[in-house]
Amino acid sequence: MAEQRRPDLAAMLGGLMRTLMAAESPVLAEHGLTMWGYVVLSALDDRPVRTQAALAKAIGADKTRIIGTLDVLQEDGLINREPDPADRRVRLLEITDAGRKARRSAQTRIQAQENRLLAQLPAGDREAFLRAAHVLSEIERN
Amino acid sequence: MAEQRRPDLAAMLGGLMRTLMAAESPVLAEHGLTMWGYVVLSALDDRPVRTQAALAKAIGADKTRIIGTLDVLQEDGLINREPDPADRRVRLLEITDAGRKARRSAQTRIQAQENRLLAQLPAGDREAFLRAAHVLSEIERN
DNA sequence: TATTGTTATACTCTATAACTATA
């Protein structure tokens, strides 16, 4: 159980993130999506989020930061966004069919890119890596 | 070998990075270091980098972006930075004893934090995760 | 008075280009 010397985890993941972003941003651009646009569509596709405040919290962003993104997604017909009749302060959010289609198309391409990177790992490590990433990404999300 | 549905790797790692940064930035602050200051000290400690241009390339930063960081590190006595007698355009960089001490103290604390996170994984996954992160972080660095 | 979403402001980061001092 002795700790071995190793590079900082944050440094390794930071480098990997740069590689991933470089590979994926052209795919997003082809789909006419920004990174934040893709993040928002993904959040709305994976689980319904009623309000902008709930969405902001779900993706770890400030409520003011997502407004421009929502404006564009709405203009592009990728989300619906309308006042809640029961409480007209609130805007109800919903991904449209076009939004779902765009997101899933982008995701397929993005995960294919990711899989090409992951293919450089032995199968056992690859599975453990994804499993571990999933566990660790959910930590402190409370 | 069928691909399973999974969350995007970039999304998982992005969330984990946020967790790591939140945990580690207080440690850096206690040591009087910025994130970039720590990155620079680490690069200079791990392998000698002669010039600012070489350092910038090694850490994936623009040459103009590191200048302010170097100014502070030099003022604080954590690095030496002097013109190369053989080519006075070049500044030779070197970590000082104080710099090495600060870096290693910070790194010990940072890795302890990281190990607490990693402790939530089964031992096999933890080792595979670190191994995979190391392999993947070195990709495309050419 | 409190809450949701919006706008305005300022601040930080970063990228680009212009500059200097050497070679």
Added chain:
DNA sequence: TATAGTTATAGAGTATAACAATA
């Protein structure tokens, strides 16, 4: 003229606070 480092400028991204409209 080319290169290492620096400075200046402007642009993007973000955070904070003030605001409008509801409740």
